[in-house]
Amino acid sequence: MLKNWVVVPTCLPLVLRRCHACASERFRASGRFRVNANHKLIDAWLLALCTACGETAKLTVLERMNVRSVRPELLDRLHDNDPGLTGELLQDPVVQRRNRIALDWDDAWRLDTGGSDHLDREVIDVSVRFAARIPVRPVRLIAEGCGLSRAEVDRLVTEGKLVSAVRLSGKLSGDFTFTLKR
Numbered sequence: 589m590l591k592n593w594v595v596v597p598t599c600l601p602l603v604l605r606r607c608h609a610c611a612s613e614r615f616r617a618s619g620r621f622r623v624n625a626n627h628k629l630i631d632a633w634l635l636a637l638c639t640a641c642g643e644t645a646k647l648t649v650l651e652r653m654n655v656r657s658v659r660p661e662l663l664d665r666l667h668d669n670d671p672g673l674t675g676e677l678l679q680d681p682v683v684q685r686r687n688r689i690a691l692d693w694d695d696a697w698r699l700d701t702g703g704s705d706h707l708d709r710e711v712i713d714v715s716v717r718f719a720a721r722i723p724v725r726p727v728r729l730i731a732e733g734c735g736l737s738r739a740e741v742d743r744l745v746t747e748g749k750l751v752s753a754v755r756l757s758g759k760l761s762g763d764f765t766f767t768l769k770r
């Protein structure tokens with residue numbers, strides 16, 4: 589029996605970055621952008637607020653770009669504080685590298701298993717898809733999706749009853765499959 593599970597974001601991840609004002613390490617995206625056009629050059633930032641003291645951090649989205657080289661659709665979304673754009677930009681590897689940020693996805697996702705009718709099957713094949721690149725340990729997903737404890741999942745791996753082409757104990761943020769035999 590093949591099951592499809594999906595790891596889906598439920599809200600925006602926090603931004604991991606040190607606050608210059610209070611040394612906290614987490615920011616929450618404000619959902620707002622600041623755009624500054626100077627002659628033909630444009631800068632744009634995504635504004636984030638320190639979760640501890642409220643200090644604003646500006647994450648660079650565009651840096652001294654020629655206005656004509658920026659897609660008009662992107663400009664519109666920046667000016668409109670488009671709600672979906674924040675999530676897209678936070679997950680953009682270029683934006684992450686440029687601002688030296690990482691994301692904290694704790695409590696910002698859920699596992700959608702499409703029901704629990706698989707739990708009493710002897711053998712199940714599960715295909716897990718990630719709707720966003722959310723780093724999670726497969727053993728944790730399997731425990732949650734199959735209603736097992738982490739210790740039970742570890743035992744099934746040791747006994748060869750839970751198999752996958754990926755390392756189930758490490759963190760993963762891309763699609764994988766596994767087979768569980770009981």
Ligand SMILES: [Zn+2]
Binds near residue numbers: 607608610612638
């Ligand atoms: Zn702070």
